[in-house]
Amino acid sequence: MKKIIFTDKAPVPIGPYSQAVLAGNTLYTSGQIPLTPAGDLVIGSIEDETKQVMENMKAVLEAAGATFDDVVKATIFISDMNDFAKINAVYGSYLNEEFAPARETVQVARLPKDVNVEISMIAVIN
Template sequence: MTNFKTPRTIIATPNAPAAIGTYSQAVNANGTVYLSGQIGLDPKTGEMVDGIDAQIVQVFENLKAVTEAAGGSLSHIVKLNVFLTDLGNFAKVNETMAKYFSEPYPARAAVGVASLPRGAQVEADAVMVL
């Protein structure tokens, strides 16, 4: 069996919340960037922003900061996963997402979950191709 090692670069930026566990903000593997989940933490204070609307905006701002640190932009995202503690907020995610993305939109999944870290109401992760 051959042991292949994929070159990878760890992406980190102070413009998004620092990793709070055993993970990186993002990893670039041969031009495909895997972005870790972002919740509505303000990177300046480390505190959760108030309310679902503000959390959705902050999630996209955090993803935007990581994509830019990796040398791309939100338009380079090909797959987006959104996790919601209340699927009743799905329309709010769509409304806010339309302010950050334009057609053609990335592939996306939206999943209802029981809970998220730090009491977040929404989290999103993504895959970006440079």
């Protein structure tokens, strides 16, 4: 059985998908990009973009009763691998290293709305 997760503290989906789906005790989040909950695109430094992505992800996790400590897998899509260290610093500031999830980071040709970073996560909620 699956449960659709929605919060108004993260951007409304811009297509036919949910912010997250809880299947059993496993939470699958959709990728978050640097949109504010009001739908405004955060344009500025890669750090500002990444912070908005992580704030969105935090809101989605909380809506499902989870935290970053519950995340077991993260995927980061970036438009420029030269931004890896800056993105990693912001991303890492939200995590407890003791519970850091498995992760991959991939450079892609293009992301929705031409943003520079998108992150999705999988969490297990006990």
